[in-house]
Amino acid sequence: MTDGLTPAEENEVLYEVRDRVARITINRPHRRNAMSRNTVRLLTEAFVEAGEDPDVWAVVITGTGDKAFCAGGDMKEMDDIARAGRQVHTPMTGTYRALLEVMLETYKPVIAAVNGHAIAGGCEIVLASDVRIAVEGATIGLTEARRGMGANFGSVVLPRLVPRAVAMDLLYTARTIPVEEARDLGLINRVVPRETFTDAVEAYVQEIVANSPVSLRRYKEMATKSWGLPMPSALRLNAGPNPYTSEDRAEGVRAFLEKRAPQWKNR
Known part of the structure; x- marks a missing residue:
C-alpha cells in the first residue's frame, strides 16, 4: 500500500476482499500484533480502501495467531522515539486522520474478530468496531493509565457504551477483564470456543452480507x-x-x- 517499505513492513497489515467482505489482519505476531506507526498507517489506508470499494459490503478486522488480537501501541518503538528526543504522536493531530475515526466513518458493518487479548489501543480498535466476536479466554482492557498515556478514543467512547461508573472504573484501575465479563457488560456480542471461532465469525459475516x-x-x-x-x-x-x-x-x-x-x- 505504501512505497519505500521493506517486505516485512508491507505485510504488517494484510488485506483481502473475498465474498463481499474485506478482511483486514494485523500481522505482527512477534510483537503480539502491537501497532507501530507504520501499522497504524497501513490500517488506516486499508479501512479507507474498504470504505470506498463498492464490492465491499462488510469489513472484518482481526490479528494473526492465537495470542493477541492487538497489544496496543508498540512500546519499544515509543521508547526509541523518546530516547531520540522526539515526541510520540498525539491523537487527532498531524497529517493523517486518526485510525479509530476512520473506522467509525467506514459506513459499512465493521466486525472485530477478537482472536486473543485486546489491550490499550487494541481495545480501542474493538470499541471502534460495530460488532465484536471474541474467542474464549481472551481479555480486554484500557491499560493506558499504567503507562502514563491517555486512551483518547476509549475515554470518550467507553462511557457511551456502558454505564459511566463502570467505564470510569475500568479507565481508572487500568485493569483487564475476561471477554466473558465484557460480554455481560455489553461490550462483546459473542464469546466462542477457539476450535469454532473462525467458522463462527465467517457464518456471522455471511449472515450480514446476505442483506441489502x-x-x-x-x-x-x-x-x-x-x-x-x-x-x-x-x-x-x-x-x-x-x-x-x-x-x-x-x-x-x-x-x-x-x-x-x-x-x-x-x-
Whole structure:
C-alpha cells in the first residue's frame, strides 16, 4: 500500500476482499500484533480502501495467531522515539486522520474478530468496531493509565457504551477483564470456543452480507451521525443512501413475494 517499505513492513497489515467482505489482519505476531506507526498507517489506508470499494459490503478486522488480537501501541518503538528526543504522536493531530475515526466513518458493518487479548489501543480498535466476536479466554482492557498515556478514543467512547461508573472504573484501575465479563457488560456480542471461532465469525459475516448493502450502509451512517443527537433531530437526519427509493428495495420486496433470494445491486 505504501512505497519505500521493506517486505516485512508491507505485510504488517494484510488485506483481502473475498465474498463481499474485506478482511483486514494485523500481522505482527512477534510483537503480539502491537501497532507501530507504520501499522497504524497501513490500517488506516486499508479501512479507507474498504470504505470506498463498492464490492465491499462488510469489513472484518482481526490479528494473526492465537495470542493477541492487538497489544496496543508498540512500546519499544515509543521508547526509541523518546530516547531520540522526539515526541510520540498525539491523537487527532498531524497529517493523517486518526485510525479509530476512520473506522467509525467506514459506513459499512465493521466486525472485530477478537482472536486473543485486546489491550490499550487494541481495545480501542474493538470499541471502534460495530460488532465484536471474541474467542474464549481472551481479555480486554484500557491499560493506558499504567503507562502514563491517555486512551483518547476509549475515554470518550467507553462511557457511551456502558454505564459511566463502570467505564470510569475500568479507565481508572487500568485493569483487564475476561471477554466473558465484557460480554455481560455489553461490550462483546459473542464469546466462542477457539476450535469454532473462525467458522463462527465467517457464518456471522455471511449472515450480514446476505442483506441489502444499501440498508447496511444506511444503518451504519445513521447510527454514527445521529449518536448524541436529540431524537427529533436524529430521526430527520436522513444520512447515507436512501433505501426507500433504491433498486434494492424494489428487488427485496419482489424477491419476498416470489419466494426467492434477492439479487442485490447495491444501488
